[in-house]
Amino acid sequence: MAAADNRGESRCMSIKRLADANIYRKEMEAYKKAGLILDYEIYSARPRTPADPNMILTITYPNYAALDRNAEFDAIDTKLAGSLEAMDTAYGERGAIREVLGTDVIQEMILE
Secondary structure: OEEOOOOOOOHHHHHHHHHHOOOHHHHHHHHHHOOOOOEEEEEEOOOOOOOOOOEEEEEEOOOHHHHHOHHHHHHHHHHHHOOHHHHHHHHHHHOOOEEOOOOOOOOOOOOO
């Protein structure tokens, strides 16, 4: 993603605002506690072109089957935000500070 930097803030401040000013951290921590994800990370990147991200959010799932546990993810989102509609609003508000450039699913290869 590309974090909007319209206030002259550093990328680190944009990351802090992303983590603290909305429900993202609480959501990820609740997913972790429920065993839906193993971990999540936020990386700052140096874009080489305008199409490259300056921030990368990663989520590590225990397996591909975890991606199908929508009801469990939705239950946590509802508990945190009050309703799925409120969660959708929170996601929409994040648009003011970021532009999602894409998503990808990658798999770790463990060599024996």
